[in-house]
Amino acid sequence: MPLFRHNYSPTPSCLTFAVFLQIIAVGGEAGAFKQPHILFIVADDFGWNDVGYHGSEIHTPALDRLAADGVKLDSYYVQPICSPTRSQLLTGRYQIHTGLQHGVIRPAQPNGVPLDVPTIADMLKSAGYSTHMVGKWHIGFYKKEYMPTYRGFDSFYGYLLGAEQYYTHKRCFDIHEGRTHKRLCGLDLHENDKPVLNESGTYSTQLFTTRAERVVKEHVKSGSNKPLFLYLPLQAVHAPLEVPPEYVHKYDFIKDKARRKYAGMVSCMDEAVANITKTFKNFGLWDNTVLIFSTDNGGQVKEGGNNWPLRGWKGSLWEGGMRGVGFVNSPLLEKNSTTSQELLHVSDWFPTLMYLARANTTGLKLDGYNVWQTISKGKPSPRKELLHNIDPLEWPSGSPFPGGGFDSRVRAAVRVGRWKLITGNPGPGTWVPPPDKRDTTLHFKRTEHTHTDNTLRFIPRYKEKRSDTQNVWLFDIMKDPLEKDDLSQKYPSVVRNLLQRLAYYNSTAVPVRYPPEDLNADPAKHGGVWRPWED
Structure with a gap:
């Protein structure tokens, strides 16, 4: 059950002692609770052995520092591939309950998270949040109703597919229809529902960082009294292996070319995290912010990632495919500088953030658990199976x-x-x-x-x-x-x-949603841009 309904403002005199303790648990004082700002950063294909605090040869000082000062999640699980993880993060439901239990959503597939399933952004917006997304979507866009700004986000700046070029922001994809083979190519960079045509040559990690910083600055300068939810699913460090050369030079000791370039991509991402958290601090938001950092799946060993010593990699049901790098950092944590060994899952973020936001989840069918007490206080996880x-x-x-x-x-x-x-x-x-x-x-x-x-x-x-x-x-x-x-x-x-x-x-599973690819998705039919193609 949620802490409060939106239209109910309790006073200290009417609070039960249990509710009083609940308010304290999320970092506020009785009668003076303040919804926290939420910064949720997702790295793409970031492996277990790709972060410094797991003993990697890759330098990640910002991530290491934030994790050390917060709570490292040592038994935290995501899904083996992109779309399922993102769908469960944003809905709190297992993929067997949204029809996305097979594969990822392919560029020309008329598929997406069902429209009758609310997202985190829907719920936080209804709880009074200003909601913004910068980065990778990958949970469907074939109709405009599936676009981020129709799924609860006040603004969106990023791309819709699962991967693309870091500098040109274009994606080519081959589809087969019977004996017909066609290569579809187009731009995939959008601001809300409009294509962005003037950023070719700007590296996406830096582009998305700048935009995320702008969201924070504009939120503060607008004088808004709303709490901020910034969802930042970065393109880094998914293939293709592209990065400005200045990030690679420090890794000359890595002889494997793919691993060396991948390491440079990680360093650029680490710098991005440092810059974004610094912006939260500089604009006075950090003291009431909850930062969550998560990978979306295990590292892809064919593209420089690594999950050693775990077994398997991206796409597999072994630990290397699903045991995720993740941590929480916040001044609202009651116990910090700790490592949690409790069982946690990506679907748990939905109910946990609803708890922090005082959002009303009555009637929602969720597979996730509210794990804030586990993260903040070190209590046993309510999740016993997964x-x-x-x-x-x-x-x-x-x-x-x-x-x-x-x-x-x-x-x-x-x-x-x-x-x-x-x-x-x-x-x-x-x-x-x-x-x-x-x-x-x-x-x-x-x-x-x-x-x-x-x-x-x-x-x-x-x-x-x-x-x-x-x-x-x-x-x-x-x-x-x-x-x-x-x-x-x-x-x-x-x-x-x-x-x-x-x-x-x-x-309890619903039928799998995995429709055939549709040639009408061809960007050549839509001004050379990947965009919704069905009315």
Whole structure:
């Protein structure tokens, strides 16, 4: 339940002691509660081993300092790929409850988060917030009603697709319709619902930083008494590997070209975070601000990212694909300079921010939990289990596990307490060390991958022990976060219990939304710009 309804202004005399304590818990005094400003920064494809405080060779002084002074989230989970993470962040619902349980939203797909599902921005706006977005959308735009300014944001400056060029802000994409193949290319940079035509040559991390700083300055100078919600999903550090050369020079010691350029991209992003938080401080907002920093999925090892020592990478159901870099920094935290080992998920931000904002969530169907007491006070997480996903469209693998109640051929994963169960084909399950820090005393094999620029790179991978027909894995993830010891043969009863949990979740799932691509999305039909194409 929310703390207050919007039209109810309690006085100290009518507060129960419990409600009084709730007000104190979010950082205000009884009778003088002030909604906090919210700065939510999302990095793209930022791996576990790509931040300094996890021991990376990449320098991230701003992130390290903010995390050290705040609360590091050590058991925080996102989704393996972009659109599902962003949809769950913005709605508080599992992707099985929005129809986005398969893949990402592709550029020419008429798809998006359902319009009857309110977003964080919708809810915060109704609670009195000024709501602004700068950066990557990637949860649908085929009709204007799916655009950010129709989904609760007062302003939007950024791009709609999942990736693009950092300097030209253009994206090309190949689609196939029967025997027809077509390459669609267009500009993808927008201010609200209008294309931005004059920023070619400006690096997007710096462009978005400048715009975010402008949002803060204009909010303060307008004299608005509204709290500010700034959602900043950066393009960094997703491929393509592009960055101004001055950020790369400090990494000459990294011999792998992709890793070296990626490191420069991370440094530029770290500088962006430093500049944005400095702007909040300079304009007097910081003392009442909650900063959340999160990746959207694990690092892409084919494009310079790294998740060592976790198993797997972007796109997989292993920890390397989903265990996310994340932290919270705020003067409103009761306990800071700590690390939380409590189970948290990206869907938890929705109800947590609603709690902080005093927003009324009555009637909403949410899968997330309010975890503010866990983050701020160090209390146990209300979340005891987590559905990672159930994807019925992924090609089935192996044979059904006997007596399980859920078809183990289906790609899925669930966490209950200390146990994690994976079924179907979980994706790449190897342990990839940083390219320049290979322990040659350990056994690994070199595996060839096709790089996005059509060159070939070799990525060292520690051997994964797996039969072609295996489709069930069980781990005590608390004791074995590296997922080295599969316990499915040892504890078949635990496997069956967790399969029953998957069966339960599957019974609540809505049909998958994954329509075919539409050639009417071609930017050539819309002035050379990626934009809504259906009336």
